[in-house]
Amino acid sequence: MKRGTFSRRELLKGLGAAGIFLPFFPSLNLAAEPKVFPKRLILFFSANGTIPDQWIPTGDENNFQFKRILKPLDAYKQKIMVLRGLGLKSKGPGDGHQQGMGQLFTGSELLPGDTKGGCDTCAPVSWAGNASIDQHVADYFLKQAQAEGRKIGLRSLELGVQVRNSNVWTRMCYRGPGLPVPPKNDPYQVFNELFGGVKDKLKLEALRIQRKSVLDNVIADLDALKNEMNGKDRVRLEEHLFNVRDIERRLDGSDLTASCEAPVQGKAINVMDEKNFPTIGKLQMDMLAMAICCNVTQVASLQWSASVSNVVFSWLGIGTGHHSFSHEGDSNANAVESLIKINEWYAKQYAYLIDKLEKCQEGTGTVLDNSFVLWGNELGKGNSHTRNNIPFVGAGSAGGYFKTGRYLNFGDKAHNYLLTSICHAMGDASQNTFGEQDYKGALGKMTG
Amino acid sequence: MKPKSYSLVLLLCSAVIMSITAGCYGIIGSPPSGNQPPTTRTNPPIARAEVPTTPADAGPKTDAGPTTPESTQPPEGDPIPIAKCEIPEALQLRRLTRIEYQNTIRDLLGQDVDVKSLLPPDEQTFGFAVGEGVSLSLSQAYMSIAEETVAKVDLDKLLPCKVAEIDDACATTFIKDFGLRTYRRPLKQTEVDRATALYKDLQSKYDAPTAMRSVLHMFLQSPYFIYRIERGETTTDGKATKLNDYEIASRLSYVLWASTPDQTLYDAAAKGELRTKEQITLQARRMIQDPKARQTVHYFFSQWLDLEKLDNMSKSDKEYPNFNVEIADDLRKETEKFIDHVIWEGDGKLKTLLTARFTFLNERLAKHYGIDGVTGTEFRRVELPATQQRMGLLTQGSFLAIHANKDQSSPIHRGLFVRKNMLCQIPDPPPNDIALQAPDLDPNLSTRERFEQHRSDPSCSGCHMLLDPIGFGFEHFDAIGRFRDKENSRDIDATGHMHVTEDINGPFNGTVELAQKLSQSKQVQRCFVRLWYRYSFGREDTPNDACFVQNVTETFLNKDGDIRELLIAVVAHKMFSHLKGELAEPVGQSSSPLVANRAKLDCTAFSPSQDASSWLFLLSLLFAWIAIRRLRRSA
Structure with missing residues (x-):
C-alpha cells in the first residue's frame, strides 16, 4: 500500500486519496502546465554548530573550492550559495541553544517564560517571539492565491527526524509569537495523510460535504468560546480557529498540479529508534521532495533532531553523542574529526534533498531552480556556543532571483537581512525587515 | 620517597583536611549575602535567600548511624512565615x-x-x-x-x-x-x-x-x-473565584482519574453536591476505589520517574550487548506492577515505595538482575536477595537505566534526580560553555573515580558537591540496572554524603542506607506533596499559594505518608475548588519544618570563593585524586 510509484495522472485520477489533506480534490486543473511556476521555500536544520575550518570554502566569490564538510555539494556548486558571516544578533532571554533555535528562522528575541536553560545568568523563556520565515512566506502565498482567486494545497509541511518533546529547544517553526508548529516525525503517517484514504469518488464527495458540515459547527463553537476568553487563552483559540478553517479551506482542493513521483517507502521500521535515524531521514526527504514537486505545498521544512541534539552517529563509527562532542575543545582531535564527519554527513543529506528537487523537471528548468533551500544551524560553532557565523548554505535561485554558484562573505551581519532577502525572493517585496526592526533592507549581494 | 608511599601520604593529608573542612559545612549552607545575581525566573520569583538555612550538616561524624538522620532544629528566633493562600492567575x-x-x-x-x-x-x-x-x-x-x-x-x-x-x-x-x-x-x-x-x-x-x-x-x-x-462562577467566595459545579466535577475527574467524569459525578454536580469539603471527600473516596485511579497513579509516577524514556531505549552495544527493548519494557512493567501493588494492595505509603524488600519480576528480568528462581513470562512478587543492596523504587532497573549514560552509570543524573525530584531543590544548570560530556571510559578507573574529577574543577565543584556524593551511593548498579561488586576489577565504593538538606544530612553507604534516609525525611514528604501540586494544577507552587503545600503536607505526615490519603487531601483542599484570587479562610498554624521550601539550590554556597574551608576541601580532593592516580600508575 505504501509502495509504488504514482504518475501525476494516477495521483489525479485517484483524487488523492482523500487522507486528511484532500490536496487534489476536486477541481483538478488538468490544463497544460503554466508558464510561470510557483516559488518554493524549504528550510533544513542540523544542530550544534559546525567546524568552521572545514566548512569555509577556499577561494573567492566566483571561484571557490569546498573543503571536507561541504564537499558533498560539489555536483551542485553552480546552484549553491555559501553564506558566510551571518549571525543571530537578537538579545533577550534564553541560553545559547534556546536563542539559537528560537531565533534562527524568526529573527527576533524569545518570549519570557519559565523554561530555564543551561546558563546561570540567562533569563528563562517560553517560545520564540515572532513567526518564522517559512510560516510568513506560507501566509503570503496563501493570501496572494486568495487575492487572485486561486486554490492552493497545504499551507506548509513540517517534517522532523526524531524530534522529541515540545519546548523551545525543539521548535524552529512558528505561526506567530508563542505559537510553535510541531514537525511530524512519522513518514508513514505523513504518506497516509497525503495519499492514503478513500479512493471512491462518490464516497469522497460525501466525505467532503460531511466534513464541511462538521467543521462549520466546530468553528461556531470555537467562535463562541473565543469571544468569552482573553489573553493567552484567546490567542490559542484564534490559532485553533485558523487551523480548523485551514482544514476546511483545503476540502476544496488545489489548482496547482505538477508532475511528480510518490516515494517508495518499503517495510515500516521504528521511527524513533536512533539506529534508524538515517533511514527515517531519507524517507522524510523523499516525502518532502514529493510534496514540493507535486505542488502539495510550496513551503516545507526538515528538522534533524533538535538543538542540543545528542544523536549518537553509530553508522559513522562514532560512539559519543553529537552534543557532547560539540563541547570539546579544538585540541581534542577525535572530537573535531567526529564533528567534521557528522557535518559532512548532514551535507550529504542536504545534497540528497536538492538532488531530488533537481530531478523534478519544470518547464525548461527544475523545481530546484524555482526553490530556495536554506540550511541553517542554531550555533556557529559548538564549543563556543557562538551565534555568529551560522553556517548557512542556500540552494536554488528562487526562480532566478538569487545569483547562485557563489561563496559570499558578509563579514559579521545580522541574519535578519537574509530572512528579508528570502521574503523578497518569494515575491513579498513589501517586507523591509524581518524580526528585529533595526536591520532594514536585504542582502543586495545575493542577487548579484 | 617512593611513589607509593608518597601517594599514601597524600591520601592521608587529604583525609585529614577533609575531616577538618567537613566540620565547617555548617556555614556553607547559609544564604549568601550581598552580590546575588538577579532572580531570573519570571513566575514565580524564587528568592535565593530561601535556601534552607539550617546549619545541620555535622559532616561525617563517626557515631552518626546512617539510619538515624541527624535531627534538625529550626534556627532560633527565625519568624515562621505564615503561608499565603492566594491562587495565581493561570490559563483557563x-x-x-x-x-x-x-x-x-x-x-x-x-x-x-x-x-x-x-x-x-x-x-x-x-x-x-x-x-x-x-x-x-x-x-x-x-x-x-x-x-x-x-x-x-x-x-x-x-x-x-x-x-x-x-x-x-x-x-x-x-x-x-x-x-x-x-x-x-x-x-x-x-x-x-x-x-x-x-x-x-x-x-x-x-x-x-x-x-x-x-x-x-x-x-x-x-x-x-x-x-x-475553567472559567469560575461570577459569585465569589471572599476575594477568590470559585469553580462551578461541573468544573469541579471535571477537575476532580482529571486529577483523580486522568479522565472524564462519570455519571455519578455529573449527578452530584447537577444537584450541587460538590461544594463542601465533606462532599468532595466523599466523592474522592469513591473515586480512588475505582480502577481508573490506577491510571492517574501510573501517569503521575511515569512523569515523575520519566518512564517514557524506556520507550525505544538503547544502550551501548559494546558495553551492554544483551540489553534490548524487551528488557526496557520489562523494567517499566516491574515498576508499574510494584507501584500498583504498594498503593492499591499494600499499605500505600511512600516509605514502602522507597524501602520495600520485594519487587515484581518475570524470568527474563530476573535473569537480567541475576536473581534465581523465577520462571515464565508472568510477573510475580519476588523477595529481594540481601546480597544485591536492592530496596524500593530507586533500586529498580527502570530508575537506574533511565538515570544513566548509554555506556556507563551516571552518579550525576542519579544524584540530580534525588536532589530535584525528591528534595525539590533545583540546582543551577551547568554553565553554558562547560563540557557536559561524561568522562571517557578508562578501563583502569571506576566510574566513581572518573566522575570524581568533576569536583576538582572549581567551576563544576559547587553544584556537583550537591549531586555526585548522592549519586555515588548508587554505584553498585550499572547503566542497565544490574548489581555489581566490582567495576574494572576494582571494588565498588558506594559511600555517599547528603549535604544541604533539612533533615537527612550526613554520610551513608549504598542504596539501602540512602533509601532509609530518604524514607525518614520530612523534606522528601513535603517535596512529594509539591509534585502532586504541580501535577494537579499544571504549574509550580509559589510563595503566594504556599498554604496548599503546608496544609496538605501536614495531613500527609499525619497519615504516615499514605499516598491514597494524599490524593484525597489534594482534592479536599479549599484551593482545589477555586480558580483564582485570595482565599478568605485563614490557614492552619504549622510547625516550622512545614514552612514551604521552594529553595533553588544555591551552588555558590559551595563555590570556593565563599569559604576558605571549601578551598581546603577541594584541595584535599585534588590530593586524593593525585594520590589515586599515582597509586594506579605504580600498581
Whole structure:
C-alpha cells in the first residue's frame, strides 16, 4: 500500500486519496502546465554548530573550492550559495541553544517564560517571539492565491527526524509569537495523510460535504468560546480557529498540479529508534521532495533532531553523542574529526534533498531552480556556543532571483537581512525587515 | 620517597583536611549575602535567600548511624512565615494531554487510541505534561481520530434507541446526553439546536447513522471537548473565584482519574453536591476505589520517574550487548506492577515505595538482575536477595537505566534526580560553555573515580558537591540496572554524603542506607506533596499559594505518608475548588519544618570563593585524586 510509484495522472485520477489533506480534490486543473511556476521555500536544520575550518570554502566569490564538510555539494556548486558571516544578533532571554533555535528562522528575541536553560545568568523563556520565515512566506502565498482567486494545497509541511518533546529547544517553526508548529516525525503517517484514504469518488464527495458540515459547527463553537476568553487563552483559540478553517479551506482542493513521483517507502521500521535515524531521514526527504514537486505545498521544512541534539552517529563509527562532542575543545582531535564527519554527513543529506528537487523537471528548468533551500544551524560553532557565523548554505535561485554558484562573505551581519532577502525572493517585496526592526533592507549581494 | 608511599601520604593529608573542612559545612549552607545575581525566573520569583538555612550538616561524624538522620532544629528566633493562600492567575483552557485524551475516548466510546504516534507531544511544566500548544497537526489528528474511532463504534449500544428506529426524540435525547458527556456540562439550547440541525441536514442527504456519526465527529472536535475549560462562577467566595459545579466535577475527574467524569459525578454536580469539603471527600473516596485511579497513579509516577524514556531505549552495544527493548519494557512493567501493588494492595505509603524488600519480576528480568528462581513470562512478587543492596523504587532497573549514560552509570543524573525530584531543590544548570560530556571510559578507573574529577574543577565543584556524593551511593548498579561488586576489577565504593538538606544530612553507604534516609525525611514528604501540586494544577507552587503545600503536607505526615490519603487531601483542599484570587479562610498554624521550601539550590554556597574551608576541601580532593592516580600508575 505504501509502495509504488504514482504518475501525476494516477495521483489525479485517484483524487488523492482523500487522507486528511484532500490536496487534489476536486477541481483538478488538468490544463497544460503554466508558464510561470510557483516559488518554493524549504528550510533544513542540523544542530550544534559546525567546524568552521572545514566548512569555509577556499577561494573567492566566483571561484571557490569546498573543503571536507561541504564537499558533498560539489555536483551542485553552480546552484549553491555559501553564506558566510551571518549571525543571530537578537538579545533577550534564553541560553545559547534556546536563542539559537528560537531565533534562527524568526529573527527576533524569545518570549519570557519559565523554561530555564543551561546558563546561570540567562533569563528563562517560553517560545520564540515572532513567526518564522517559512510560516510568513506560507501566509503570503496563501493570501496572494486568495487575492487572485486561486486554490492552493497545504499551507506548509513540517517534517522532523526524531524530534522529541515540545519546548523551545525543539521548535524552529512558528505561526506567530508563542505559537510553535510541531514537525511530524512519522513518514508513514505523513504518506497516509497525503495519499492514503478513500479512493471512491462518490464516497469522497460525501466525505467532503460531511466534513464541511462538521467543521462549520466546530468553528461556531470555537467562535463562541473565543469571544468569552482573553489573553493567552484567546490567542490559542484564534490559532485553533485558523487551523480548523485551514482544514476546511483545503476540502476544496488545489489548482496547482505538477508532475511528480510518490516515494517508495518499503517495510515500516521504528521511527524513533536512533539506529534508524538515517533511514527515517531519507524517507522524510523523499516525502518532502514529493510534496514540493507535486505542488502539495510550496513551503516545507526538515528538522534533524533538535538543538542540543545528542544523536549518537553509530553508522559513522562514532560512539559519543553529537552534543557532547560539540563541547570539546579544538585540541581534542577525535572530537573535531567526529564533528567534521557528522557535518559532512548532514551535507550529504542536504545534497540528497536538492538532488531530488533537481530531478523534478519544470518547464525548461527544475523545481530546484524555482526553490530556495536554506540550511541553517542554531550555533556557529559548538564549543563556543557562538551565534555568529551560522553556517548557512542556500540552494536554488528562487526562480532566478538569487545569483547562485557563489561563496559570499558578509563579514559579521545580522541574519535578519537574509530572512528579508528570502521574503523578497518569494515575491513579498513589501517586507523591509524581518524580526528585529533595526536591520532594514536585504542582502543586495545575493542577487548579484 | 617512593611513589607509593608518597601517594599514601597524600591520601592521608587529604583525609585529614577533609575531616577538618567537613566540620565547617555548617556555614556553607547559609544564604549568601550581598552580590546575588538577579532572580531570573519570571513566575514565580524564587528568592535565593530561601535556601534552607539550617546549619545541620555535622559532616561525617563517626557515631552518626546512617539510619538515624541527624535531627534538625529550626534556627532560633527565625519568624515562621505564615503561608499565603492566594491562587495565581493561570490559563483557563488546558488542552487534554495525550493520556487524558486517550483515557477520555476510552471511557466515552470504549475505543483505544494510539496517542503517542497520532498526537504531537505535550508541553511540560516542571516535569508534568500540560496541554498548551495548538497546531494544524493537532487539529488534523483530532479530525482523523474522531472519524476513525467513531467508525468503530456500535451506534446501537451508544444510542438510547436502535439506530434503525431512530426518531427525532431519540436523536435529541442522545444529543443532550452525549453532549453533556463530551462538553462536560449541560449543552445550551443553541448548542442542542445546532447539533440537531446538523443531524437533520445530513440525515436528509444521507442516512441516520451517517448523520449521527457526524454529530459525534463534531462533538469530538469541539473546543468544549478538547479543552478543560475553567472559567469560575461570577459569585465569589471572599476575594477568590470559585469553580462551578461541573468544573469541579471535571477537575476532580482529571486529577483523580486522568479522565472524564462519570455519571455519578455529573449527578452530584447537577444537584450541587460538590461544594463542601465533606462532599468532595466523599466523592474522592469513591473515586480512588475505582480502577481508573490506577491510571492517574501510573501517569503521575511515569512523569515523575520519566518512564517514557524506556520507550525505544538503547544502550551501548559494546558495553551492554544483551540489553534490548524487551528488557526496557520489562523494567517499566516491574515498576508499574510494584507501584500498583504498594498503593492499591499494600499499605500505600511512600516509605514502602522507597524501602520495600520485594519487587515484581518475570524470568527474563530476573535473569537480567541475576536473581534465581523465577520462571515464565508472568510477573510475580519476588523477595529481594540481601546480597544485591536492592530496596524500593530507586533500586529498580527502570530508575537506574533511565538515570544513566548509554555506556556507563551516571552518579550525576542519579544524584540530580534525588536532589530535584525528591528534595525539590533545583540546582543551577551547568554553565553554558562547560563540557557536559561524561568522562571517557578508562578501563583502569571506576566510574566513581572518573566522575570524581568533576569536583576538582572549581567551576563544576559547587553544584556537583550537591549531586555526585548522592549519586555515588548508587554505584553498585550499572547503566542497565544490574548489581555489581566490582567495576574494572576494582571494588565498588558506594559511600555517599547528603549535604544541604533539612533533615537527612550526613554520610551513608549504598542504596539501602540512602533509601532509609530518604524514607525518614520530612523534606522528601513535603517535596512529594509539591509534585502532586504541580501535577494537579499544571504549574509550580509559589510563595503566594504556599498554604496548599503546608496544609496538605501536614495531613500527609499525619497519615504516615499514605499516598491514597494524599490524593484525597489534594482534592479536599479549599484551593482545589477555586480558580483564582485570595482565599478568605485563614490557614492552619504549622510547625516550622512545614514552612514551604521552594529553595533553588544555591551552588555558590559551595563555590570556593565563599569559604576558605571549601578551598581546603577541594584541595584535599585534588590530593586524593593525585594520590589515586599515582597509586594506579605504580600498581
